[in-house]
Amino acid sequence: MSLRITQNSMNRTQLAGLNTSLNRLQQTQEQLTTGKRLNRPSDDPVGTVSALRFRSEQSQLAQFGANITDGLSRLQASDDALSQTSNMTQRIRTQALAALNGTGSQTQMKAYAAEIREMRAGLLQQANSQYAGQPLFGGTTPKDNAFDPATGAFQGNNLPVLRQITDSPGDAGQINVGVNGQAAFGNALVKGTGDLDKLAAAIEAGDSAGINAGLAAVDKLQDDILNVQATVGTRVGRLVSLEALNGRQDDASRIALSKVEDTDFLKAAMDLSIQSNAYQAALSASAKIIQPSLMDFIR
Incomplete structure (x- = not known):
């Protein structure tokens, strides 16, 4: 049985080939225009899955980066406040030692005591430092201050203020950016019965034993602040180390995503030239193969 090839079948085959060639040409032009090799999932299903995975990874890294930045800012604010309090406690110790020498007048002793009480107020202010509207040394308390501004009593809690910084499970992926205010200041700031007010009262009274006890309390306060x-x-x-690592991971993810979805412009330009020439040649050949019909002559 012989196979008869009609003019219509040749025309259809030729048109199908032209459409395929034109589609390739248009796809390459789109890649050059958009700068993306993947403009729809059908362009490369496997590559699309990889691109989605890299984008998800970048989103996660961006969130970790934001948490790291927030944690660093909070901890650095805490460190600044602790540095200020450390300087203040050193000044308190200096005044207490001067009072203990016993060479000052009663007026001078009162001046020492007044300065120590003023320093206590300054320490209380630093202990109530805030970051983003939250007390730095109050744990997760909803209150505005870690220490009662009137009494100096601790009114926060020692619960951790956690930030998720990696995708590791449990404690390995988190860090506590809160600072235990009670561990740093203890009861030294309590008005009247706290260590600093007791020291001021002892200086006013010329109580050497009380001043020595106060000095020991100040030394402990300094040590506690330094430990915290x-x-x-x-x-x-x-x-800081995680911030650098997060940045490197993000860079690597972006490079990998670029390799998957971005256009290789040099290759695409060469492909466009080849495909354009091939399409023009196909058009020329088709014009010779596809013969005019009777309707063409009638028109």
Whole structure:
């Protein structure tokens, strides 16, 4: 049985080939125009899945980066406040030692006591420092201040203020950016019965034993502040390292995504030239193969 090839079948085959060639040409032009090799999932289903995975990874890294930045800012604000309090406690110690020498007049002793009480007020102000409207040393308390501004009593809590900084499970992926205010200041700031007010009263009364006890309390306060500050410094160091790592991971993800979905302009330009020439040649050949019909002659 012989196979008869009609003019219509040749025409259809030729037109199908032209459409295929034109589609390739248009796709390459679109890639050059948009700068993207993937403009729709059908362009490369496997590549589209990879691109979606990289975009999800970048979104997650961006959130971790924001958490790291927030944590660093909060911890650095805490460190600044602790540095101020450390300087103040050193000044209190200096005044207490001067009072203990016993060479000052009663007026001078009262001046020492007044300055220590003023320093206590300054320490209380630093202990109630805030970041983004939240007390730095109050844990997760909803109150505006970690310490009661009137009495100096601690009114926060010691619950951790957690930030998710990696995708690791549990504590490995989180960090506490809160600072334990009670561990740093204890009861030193309590008005009247706190260590600093007791020291001021002892200086006014010329009570050497009370001044010595107050000095020991100030030394402990300094040590506590420095210990808490050291913990803050350790956390800052961890976040700085993670910030750099997060940036490198984000760069790597962006490069990988670019390789998957971005247009290789040199290759696309060469393809466009080849495809354009091929399409023009196909058009020329088709014009010779597709013969005019009777209707063409009638028109």
